[in-house]
Amino acid sequence: MQSKRFVIVGTGGIGTWLASGLVRLLEWKMPGSGLILVDGDNYEEKNKERQDFTKLGNKAVVKAAELTPQFPKTTIIPVPKWVVSDDNTGVSTDSDSPRIKASDLLIDGDVVFAVVDNFAARKILFDAAAKLMNVDVFTGGNDDALFGSIYHYQRRDGKNITEHPVVFHPEYENPPDKNPGELSCQERSKLEGGTQLLATNMAVAAFILGRVHKTIVLDQSPEETEIYFDLGLGKSEPYNRMVSQVNQPAMV
């Protein structure tokens, strides 16, 4: 299996569990791969309820330091920065909020994980990926209870294999939230993490990891492009968002 570059943007509620699982997948299924962890935020004591870390400090740096000695066949690189768009008009400065443009972060062939806590930053990553020839972007999120969803955007040879999520989700076209990387420290400190649940964060990470195993490790079709789940109901439902399939009426 060929080694690849994997980029996790956001190492918080979902990202910590995803990083711990993904690095194991890479170490044994795709040794020699690179794992880049990107986050401008810090782990705080209050995050321990549902985030997996052993020290306080920048999330990308702390997580990379934890995983590196355990997994020598994977090169783990922390990027302690906030991801912003090319036309970033935010009020943050590099001194209080180190930033990196999505187009500078991503390269052709990347497998990207947009596991941040807002639609605005996810859209920035999807839009940057849409300019690449070959890329996979997995995103996932949850509400404050037991509902969550994931989406897999795939491009090959300059064409969308699965639809850009904006086609089905107007919340990506006009994000109702703000990218924390474009806010000042003071504004960012006022953002609330809500009352998310550990189980839902972990389930989002597990669903994404399952899709990575099927579509990247086994190189199979991304036809279960989007998956909704509800842990309270014990239900999950896959949606086929492949460009070649999406306009065909289908009785399930």
Place this chain on the structure above:
Amino acid sequence: MDQSASQNQPSASQGIANVRFGVYNQPSNIGGKTVSQAREQFSRLWGIPTDAVAYKGKDKLDENYVIQPGDNVEFHRRAGEKG
């Protein structure tokens, strides 16, 4: 491209179409009903918001679109936001 009622005139013919919203997916006898009638029928069961856009494939459906037997009608469920 929006699909409006003018493309599918109301008819008395009924039949099974598929209705989806998030984790819910159910074949139902809604052929011949409009999108707004289908939403009303399923909103109480599934909690579909009144402003949830309906799709067939990637086409947005007009509120007055008449659902055809065999259609796969999906009401938009907002993606998970937090993480």
